[in-house]
Each structure stands twice: as C-alpha cells, then as structure tokens.
Amino acid sequence: MKLSAELRAFQDRLGHRFRRPELLLRALTHPSLASETRPSNQRLEFLGDRVLNLVIAEALFLHDRLADEGQLAPRYNALVRKETCADVARQIDLGAALKLGRSEMMSGGRRKNALLGDAMEAVIAAVYLDAGLDAAKPIVLRLWGERIEAAESQARDSKTALQEWAQARGMAPPKYVETRRSGPDHAPSFTISARLENGEEATATAGSKRQAEQAAATALLERLEA
Template sequence: MAGKRLTGEALAAAVAERTGHAFSDRALLERALTHASARDDAGFDYERLEFLGDRVLGLVVADMLFAAFPDAPEGELSVRLNALVNAETLAEIGEEIGLAELVQAGREIRSLAGRKRVNLRADAMEALIAALYLDGGLEAARRFVLARWTARSRAAGAARRDPKTALQEWAHQAAGSAPAYAVEAREGPDHDPLFTVSVRVGGFPPGRGTGRSKREAEQAAATQVLVDQNVWTAQGEDA
C-alpha cells in the first residue's frame, strides 16, 4: 500500500488513468481508498463500500456472462461467475492497475503478505467499484468492469471449478480419501514469499505447485494432479 498519500487532483488523475472515470466527488474517492487502519478523524474508510462494490461487480459480471454464453446452463454460469469475482481475481486486477499504490493504510497493514494481502487488495478493488457506481452510475462501473474482466471471462479454464474443490471430489471417487497437502518450501522475504506445496491422493503420483500464498500453491498443485490424471486438459477444459 502507498506510503505517501495522494489527495485531491493528483489522486483523481491517478484513478482516472487507471479506470477511465473522472471522479467529481473527491471525498468519496478518498474514502474508497482509505483502509480502516488509516481512517481520519471523521472515521471514513472503505469498509461499507466493499459491501456495495461486491454486489455491483456481481451484477455486471453476471449480466456479461448471461449475454456472452447464451447456451450455458445455470451451473456453468455460476462457476464462471465465482471464478471472476473471487479474491484472487480481484487482487490480480488490482495489481494490474497499480491500485495498491493509491490506497492509504497503516504500516502494519502495508507489510501484510500471502492470503491477507490478497484479501486486502480484493477489498480495495470492491470499494473502488462501489465508488465508481456512486459517482458515475452503473454505466461507469460497467465500463471499468468490462474493460478488465471480459478477457478473463473468455480465457481457457474460465469455466473450471475451483481446483481444490474439483480435486477433492475426484479424490473421493478415485481413491476414497481426501487430498493431503504439505508445504515443502517457503522462500523469499516475509513481504513477498514463494510457497511450494505438494498434494497426494491415495497411491497416485503427487502434484506440486508454487505460489505467492499457500492457497495459490495448493491450487497449482491440485491443478497438476487433475491434468496428470486426465480429469482436466492442459488447455483448461474438463476432460
């Protein structure tokens, strides 16, 4: 998260560059980019905005998927939606637009790593989407979401279930037991770790994966087993 806070015109210009929307309500924008650890005397932070942003994002993505995949059943649409609005996707898009550089947070929050950092960045993205909606209406939020989410919605593997969930279901059928995950290594500094995780299912060859969080590495390891056992294809579709 940012150490030196941008405010006023400088903040509005930075956000406009990243979102394509010029905010008229600067106080709303600053609130949307203030974590509770750095709230001002008025008590403003983005916690309430997260709630609204989550719903706005869900509506826009659901509408996008409904139009883009007219033959997809409800179950497939739900899988696609869940993958597009989860914390990992929100955090990735936040990274792409440099959102963390604009968020004001306390020092202890800026140093978070792993899953906590993913959640923090996802929350900030939801708050920004809410601010776009409140300042510019649904169309302003829609433009931003479509610009950043459309390509992901059509990417290989977008219709996949969560890999750990899919592996657990397959493991019970194929081996009668649950997958067993183990952290094999943790490298790098505390603020930017790299985890290596293995997963075993009965007597099948183990899968291994790496990631910036333990969960990300577990997902990668689960994906490897699913691909190796021809449950999923390497191109991103169920076999």
C-alpha cells in the same frame, strides 16, 4: 477537492475521471488510516461488491446463452471472489494508491489479497456513486474482460476434479503436503505437493495454502490428462 498526482495517475489507469474526487480518496482509504474526518472504504466496499455481482452475473448470462444455472454459478463465484478482485487491483496497480496506516504499510498491506480486493470493490462503488451504473459497468467489463471469456476454465475446482479422477480409478483421495514455507509472516509463500497413491505428484507455490493446493492439483491434472 484536488487530487494528488498519485491519485490522478490512478484515475488514468482506472479509466474514469471523478467529478467527486473525494469518493476516490475514500475508496482508497484503509481503516488503519481512517478517522472521524476521513472515513474508510468499508461502506463503499459493501456497495461495490453488489455492483460487481450484478455486472458479472449479467455478463456471464449474456456470454453463454446455453449455460444453465449449475454451469453459471461456479463461473460467477470464480470471477467475484476476493482473489480475483485482488488480481484485477494489481492489474491497475491499485496498491500504489492505497492509503494505509503505518503498521499496515510496514506489514506489506499493499500486497495483501484482502486489502486489494476490498479496495477494488470500493473503487467500483466510487465510480457507481460518481457517475452511475453506465460508468461503472464498462470499467468492470474492461478490467474483467479476459477473465469473463475464460470463466469456464477458471471455475473448474481442480481439487474436486482430481479427487473425482482418483475415485473413478479406485484410488484413495489425493494428499496435499506442505513441503516448504518461505517469506516473512506478512507475505508468506507456500509450496504444496499434490500426491496420488500411484506415485504421481505435482508441486506448486503460492501466497496461501489454498491457492497452492489448487495450483498443485491443476498441474497434476494437466499431466494426467495429457
């Protein structure tokens, strides 16, 4: 099988030349375009999730030899969650190579966290099946590299930390207020304000309410701790 120029360019961005290029094509095929002769990436996503989990768990274990399970678990969760996988996918412009059905393409599928995250996991599985863990592991470590280094700060749950800050000072839990929503239905943007009863507040904007709330909590914590 001969890959298109688009997929060859993606191979270069990924850093792996496939001996079985059909694996790459399958990893990038969303269910909206799948058929009996063209399977989707769902099974590969299942496998890739497990490969990613193993590589990240080992990397964290070796990176901080003094951390206990309670410290490693939130770092691990931050690195393997769908949003992180989607961010890595954007880093190598995976969206440009995704094979989508017309309806999914028209609804902005190339930018959706769920689609990008799933496809990133599927690509990891494709590399693993094509050349084994010895090929998949260095790709994951390279693409996740800076995130692994910063895992401790990424793992901090800002909403929980802000609530603990308020409670320690006898305040009620912070409130999160949606102040603005913009963008089309398939790619909305939410602006959330995190507010404390003492009048302190901070605002952030993101593609989901949860992300916007976390970002607003982070901004408020940084201000309070400055």
